[in-house]
């Protein structure tokens with residue numbers, strides 16, 4: 001195709017992450033005689049394999065990072081083109097890519113994901129982790145580090161502070177307890193002792209989504225200092241177990257050495273040898289009183305200062321919307337995601353969005369909330385394809401059942417973690433109560449009840465309760481009569497409700 005030529009297609013998908021690939025595959029199976037074009041900025045795509053519906057809403061699947069040919073071989077009517085979208089003209093149904101090509105679509109699904117929302121940009125001492133490339137840069141910098149600072153209190157920070165060995169970690173946490181996006185102070189208290197002991201030799205086996213990559217963790221010279229994101233390239237997001245097989249080790253002979261600084265943020269960053277911060281502002285802990293020189297210094301809002309080798313900003317994500325929003329009437333939410341309605345449609349005709357790039361703007365079920373996670377990226381990609389197909393065929397479609405109940409299975413600090421419904425009583429106001437069961441080092445079970453109904457649960461450890469609780473939350477049965485017996489370990493709760 002000549003550089004100025006346009007190519008027409010019925011379905012155009014942008015993004016080779018889970019959302020885009022799932023959307024393309026679903027459309028390919030529904031429209032076997034139409035070509036589906038998938039445009040992606042990244043050289044590899046994410047393929048979902050071994051998908052199993054474990055229960056009504058819990059899913060289990062593997063994710064593999066694969067070359068484009070893998071998707072084309074699985075779906076002969078999908079063509080993958082590696083080129084980043086530079087502009088969208090929604091009124092002309094046209095997308096332009098960085099290599100000067102134009103694609104005229106009938107229906108477009110934007111699945112461009114997100115990138116780290118760093119505390120500051122352009123600072124070589126502040127790293128974000130998103131894709132294989134940025135993980136490689138992090139690993140390389142860590143290998144020569146004595147002390148790093150981690151800022152943020154969500155998924156990435158939780159994983160890092162547990163996985164890093166041989167390096168002191170200063171963890172600046174905005175909240176009163178760690179892990180605020182996933183659990184409450186009680187669960188945090190249950191998990192903290194894991195940081196004070198050495199990591200077990202073998203990781204706990206936890207049946208849940210697995211991640212593997214074809215790309216090996218060997219750095220080319222061009223990757224040594226800068227991540228692809230810093231070079232303006234956009235890779236797709238890592239997922240569960242991304243750190244397995246990578247050595248996350250610094251220069252010291254320690255297992256875990258995490259120093260918590262709660263309820264504070266970084267207020268200032270200063271560079272090599274400048275020692276810009278008055279020492280009287282620091283407390284005289286081992287960490288702050290030392291006279292070692294560091295490449296970078298952080299000042300916290302609690303007045304303390306620390307020197308470190310670099311800082312990891314694990315402070316959430318920002319959706320990749322710029323090339324799509326410019327010049328169009330796409331509505332954008334407060335978190336910068338493309339707003340989508342209950343049919344995954346944006347505010348522009350024939351444009352859909354799914355995964356991390358979008359923000360759900362429909363009235364959600366009382367037991368569901370959006371979180372930028374793998375499972376939701378897959379579900380949205382799949383459902384967006386169903387909606388695109390229904391609109392093309394003039395059919396109606398109902399919201400998929402997966403949006404009825406929030407469900408997430410993951411692993412933190414070598415424990416299986418299951419989150420269901422309003423697991424942190426999100427939006428329930430004061431009108432709720434919590435039931436707790438905890439065996440130190442073994443399991444932590446928290447149930448959120450409202451007017452006798454189960455609204456959510458946090459299950460840490462091998463509790464085996466997820467399916468039963470999923471059912472109890474979904475059927476909204478009045479459980480007042482059972483009281484605290486709901487969590488009585490001597491009662492087989494499954495028999496109760498059979």
Ligand SMILES: Cc1cc2nc3c(=O)[nH]c(=O)nc-3n(C[C@H](O)[C@H](O)[C@H](O)COP(=O)(O)OP(=O)(O)OC[C@H]3O[C@@H](n4cnc5c(N)ncnc54)[C@H](O)[C@@H]3O)c2cc1C
Pocket residue numbers: 014015016017018019020039040041042083084085086111112113114129130131155156234235236237238239240241242320323354355356357372373374375377410
């Ligand atoms: C370190 C890390 C660990 C995680 N761990 C978990 C976990 O344990 N469990 C979990 O559920 N979730 C986890 N997540 C979140 C999960 O990975 C994401 O929510 C999910 O992968 C998002 O998928 P996506 O397809 O929406 O976006 P992405 O995977 O980001 O894919 C976006 C795609 O769009 C392409 N793209 C972007 N802009 C353009 C453009 N202009 N033109 C063309 N292509 C473009 C990119 O190249 C990429 O292929 C983790 C995330 C990170 C960063």
Ligand SMILES: NC(=O)C1=CN([C@@H]2O[C@H](COP(=O)(O)OP(=O)(O)OC[C@H]3O[C@@H](n4cnc5c(N)ncnc54)[C@H](O)[C@@H]3O)[C@@H](O)[C@H]2O)C=CC1
Pocket residue numbers: 119151152153154155156157159174180181265266313314315316317371372373410411
């Ligand atoms: N096991 C899992 O399910 C995992 C999921 N993920 C996902 O990957 C994505 C990226 O992960 P994270 O960056 O950890 O995002 P996150 O959204 O999970 O957490 C961001 C954290 O940063 C804090 N924060 C925001 N701005 C801050 C600031 N200026 N100073 C201090 N703290 C600040 C927030 O309060 C929050 O605690 C998320 O969508 C997350 O859900 C990541 C790792 C593991």
